[in-house]
Amino acid sequence: MTSLSDRPVNPVVGMTVPHESANLHATGTALYTDDLIVRHQDVLHAWPVQAPHAHALVAALRTGPALQVPGVVRVLTAADVPGLNDAGTKHDEPLFPTEVMFYGHAVCWVLGETLEAARLGAAAVEVDYEPLPSLLTLTEAMHAGSFQGHQPTVSRGEADAALADAAHRFSGEFECGGQEHFYLETHASFVYVDEGGQVFVHCSTQHPSETQEIVAHVLGLHSHDVTVQCMRMGGGFGGKEMQPHGFAAIAALGSVLTGRPVRLRLNRTQDITLSGKRHPFHARWDVGFDADGRLQALKATLTSDGGWCLDLSEPVLARAMCHIDNAYWIPNVEVNGRVAKTNKTSQTAFRGFGGPQGMLVMEDLLGRCAPLLGLDPGELRRRNLYAPGQSTPYGQPVRHAERLTTIWGQLLDRADVVRRQEQITAFNAAHPHTKRALAITPVKFGISFNLTAFNQAGALVHVYKDGSVLINHGGTEMGQGLHTKMRQVAATSLGVPLATVRLAHTRTDKVPNTSATAASSGSDLNGGAVKNACEQIRGRLAEVAGRRLNIHPDDVRFYDGRITGIGFTDQVIPFAELVHDAYFQRVPLWAAGYYRTEGLHWDSARMQGEPFKYFSFGAAVSEVEVDGFTGAYRQLRTDIVHDVGDSLSPLIDVGQIEGGFVQGVGWLTLEELRWDVSDGEHRGRLATQSASTYKLPSFSEMPEVFNVHLFEQATESGVVYGSKAVGEPPLMLAFSVREALRAAVAAFGARGASVEIPSPSTPEGIFWAVEQARAGAAAPAGSETSPVTTD
Numbered sequence: 001m002t003s004l005s006d007r008p009v010n011p012v013v014g015m016t017v018p019h020e021s022a023n024l025h026a027t028g029t030a031l032y033t034d035d036l037i038v039r040h041q042d043v044l045h046a047w048p049v050q051a052p053h054a055h056a057l058v059a060a061l062r063t064g065p066a067l068q069v070p071g072v073v074r075v076l077t078a079a080d081v082p083g084l085n086d087a088g089t090k091h092d093e094p095l096f097p098t099e100v101m102f103y104g105h106a107v108c109w110v111l112g113e114t115l116e117a118a119r120l121g122a123a124a125v126e127v128d129y130e131p132l133p134s135l136l137t138l139t140e141a142m143h144a145g146s147f148q149g150h151q152p153t154v155s156r157g158e159a160d161a162a163l164a165d166a167a168h169r170f171s172g173e174f175e176c177g178g179q180e181h182f183y184l185e186t187h188a189s190f191v192y193v194d195e196g197g198q199v200f201v202h203c204s205t206q207h208p209s210e211t212q213e214i215v216a217h218v219l220g221l222h223s224h225d226v227t228v229q230c231m232r233m234g235g236g237f238g239g240k241e242m243q244p245h246g247f248a249a250i251a252a253l254g255s256v257l258t259g260r261p262v263r264l265r266l267n268r269t270q271d272i273t274l275s276g277k278r279h280p281f282h283a284r285w286d287v288g289f290d291a292d293g294r295l296q297a298l299k300a301t302l303t304s305d306g307g308w309c310l311d312l313s314e315p316v317l318a319r320a321m322c323h324i325d326n327a328y329w330i331p332n333v334e335v336n337g338r339v340a341k342t343n344k345t346s347q348t349a350f351r352g353f354g355g356p357q358g359m360l361v362m363e364d365l366l367g368r369c370a371p372l373l374g375l376d377p378g379e380l381r382r383r384n385l386y387a388p389g390q391s392t393p394y395g396q397p398v399r400h401a402e403r404l405t406t407i408w409g410q411l412l413d414r415a416d417v418v419r420r421q422e423q424i425t426a427f428n429a430a431h432p433h434t435k436r437a438l439a440i441t442p443v444k445f446g447i448s449f450n451l452t453a454f455n456q457a458g459a460l461v462h463v464y465k466d467g468s469v470l471i472n473h474g475g476t477e478m479g480q481g482l483h484t485k486m487r488q489v490a491a492t493s494l495g496v497p498l499a500t501v502r503l504a505h506t507r508t509d510k511v512p513n514t515s516a517t518a519a520s521s522g523s524d525l526n527g528g529a530v531k532n533a534c535e536q537i538r539g540r541l542a543e544v545a546g547r548r549l550n551i552h553p554d555d556v557r558f559y560d561g562r563i564t565g566i567g568f569t570d571q572v573i574p575f576a577e578l579v580h581d582a583y584f585q586r587v588p589l590w591a592a593g594y595y596r597t598e599g600l601h602w603d604s605a606r607m608q609g610e611p612f613k614y615f616s617f618g619a620a621v622s623e624v625e626v627d628g629f630t631g632a633y634r635q636l637r638t639d640i641v642h643d644v645g646d647s648l649s650p651l652i653d654v655g656q657i658e659g660g661f662v663q664g665v666g667w668l669t670l671e672e673l674r675w676d677v678s679d680g681e682h683r684g685r686l687a688t689q690s691a692s693t694y695k696l697p698s699f700s701e702m703p704e705v706f707n708v709h710l711f712e713q714a715t716e717s718g719v720v721y722g723s724k725a726v727g728e729p730p731l732m733l734a735f736s737v738r739e740a741l742r743a744a745v746a747a748f749g750a751r752g753a754s755v756e757i758p759s760p761s762t763p764e765g766i767f768w769a770v771e772q773a774r775a776g777a778a779a780p781a782g783s784e785t786s787p788v789t790t791d
Helices: 022-027 033-039 115-124 138-144 159-165 208-219 244-258 268-274 313-322 355-373 377-383 402-414 417-430 482-494 522-549 575-584 650-669 729-746 763-775
Strands: 044-050 056-062 072-076 106-112 126-131 153-156 168-176 188-193 199-203 226-230 262-265 281-289 295-305 332-340 434-447 456-463 469-473 501-503 556-559 562-565 568-574 590-596 601-603 608-610 614-627 633-642 705-710
Touching: 033 188, 033 199, 033 262, 044 072, 044 115, 044 244, 044 268, 056 106, 072 115, 072 244, 106 115, 106 244, 138 281, 138 295, 138 332, 159 281, 159 295, 159 332, 168 355, 188 244, 199 208, 199 244, 208 226, 208 244, 244 262, 281 355, 295 313, 295 355, 313 332, 313 355, 355 377, 355 434, 355 650, 355 729, 377 434, 377 729, 402 417, 402 434, 402 614, 402 633, 402 705, 417 434, 417 614, 434 633, 434 729, 456 522, 469 482, 469 522, 482 501, 482 522, 522 556, 522 562, 522 568, 522 575, 522 590, 562 575, 568 575, 614 729, 633 650, 633 729, 650 705, 650 729, 729 763
Parallel strands: 044 262, 199 226, 295 332, 469 501, 633 705
Antiparallel strands: 044 106, 056 126, 072 106, 153 332, 168 281, 188 199, 188 262, 281 295, 434 614, 456 469, 456 590, 556 562, 562 568, 601 608, 614 633
């Protein structure tokens, strides 16, 4: 076996190749879960009965009227569940609730011959509710002491003493909003029972194994009675890590009870009102700097809005707490965390998984404190970057910390920052009602699952007698290019052309007990497993070739479908011919691969250890222009230098960096979830439940000039072919846009004033911040406190 990170000569990894389904996507022939129903007869359709209260008891549920509607076949209720009436892993998420916990909570589901029949049947179901008091906002929950789950602490040094001794000390509060996943494909499941009683679940899920487990325990079956397949997803972003399980269980229950295939696909409004979102966060902080502007201490409390049940709120909070330092060394730290319980959808995983919220607290803090310290925000950030030999507040050494400084310097040069700053100063002097600014922000993001046990993966690789290769692995494809990378890994490991390798759909009966495709670890984990399986096969083939070439198996070389020996090329065996020989010598041509991430340890009770295999680094410079009359702004230019190690697939990685950045900009500047917080009859109703009311980033929000550069000479040891994860870290590069907006707002006011902007920094929010800056106030309307120096 070769080293995990070593690449052979002329590898297929590292080549610029298109997404493996690009043609299918572009031509509309790619199949998704809901496309499969046309292949089956007698399909039933599911529709939810959603409660019109934020919090209420279900006093009575009368399904009889629905059964009188033509085309309605059955109404599913808690009485129909043969197993466990729970859709989660914490046993706090009843599939059919007796207590409504958020506006739109589904109390039962109607099955109809057509979707319209199911809809009309749901409208006919009669439900009596007893409304109860509700908590909707973080402020309400905190005042009421409404919390759930653990309340961990990350600490190092003596934060209180260091704060007392700090040359400069500031305190403040901060709150950031949530984010709707808004994947193109809404939640979808299609389930049927085969002739042997096997429950076959087609599901748009990032975690097929957990979907399998939840369906099995709802039905009272064993996992081997349930098979889950995910062909591909039309987007996931974390929203399909935990949330699909209950919807799949409803479809499976309906299929088992009726003996007919059941399709459950949410429309957009149902998806937004039923499924969870990114966690909003509130932070209180107290920070100290020395006379040179270097961080000395941070004391903070992070409170996340978990919604009505735990879902993944505890690990999301843990990651936020482990990323509050972002890329900065803080000698003394005390960070406390807690999860609020509110009457909203259960907030869940979203790209970054709490990391963005924790890092945003630090970036907001530095942006607010820099003017009070008399420092340029970029310089304040640069002074505090991690240096080699330093470790995180939870005790993990920051390997390759020097890359932060190198990336920072490269970015300043590539983006021509010094010259552009001069141009911006001249522009602002000539334009009293329009201001420009740029900002630079870094990213340091840990890669691995918080829970150590999840850092494992399996793969099943077949080589057929004609030399063609089929891969099964436990990862799921949601458009991010995982399957493309796995084909490149297999082709490299076996030494065959990329066209030789095909990839099968992800299925739990091929690779069991898989982890979710999440935590940016899909390529690391599944790539390691695929490589392991391929190397087992290649090792057997090398023995066959060695005998034929009369050389040691270690001296056999595989490249581009040809096999030869080290140091000579006059004897070449085609790969297909060698495979044919191996078959007739009764050499197995398939292998089950396995990979576990080494070097991880995490004590969740003490919040100490080394939970991450490595850190991904990056930095971005963004320039914006703000209209002082409206608060509207343009993104003029963004330059990014990002560390993906030795890229497995550069075209895929650049696309992920661009997409992650834009999604981050959406969260920080546009996307605003609004609930009705009045005491009226629609209290708790989500007002932004469609594309007409929820603002998504579009082409018009893209930077007019957008440059992405992959950091070079960045091999990461101990990871498949020296690569690094790319899925989540780029989202946090969008901090540069928000900090540029802050600087542009500041340009409307007095020099040296601390400026606060809301999150999301919508044009409306920026307008009011500009008004406050012009008036010389310390903070914009809506801010609870501003930094106060206690020098």
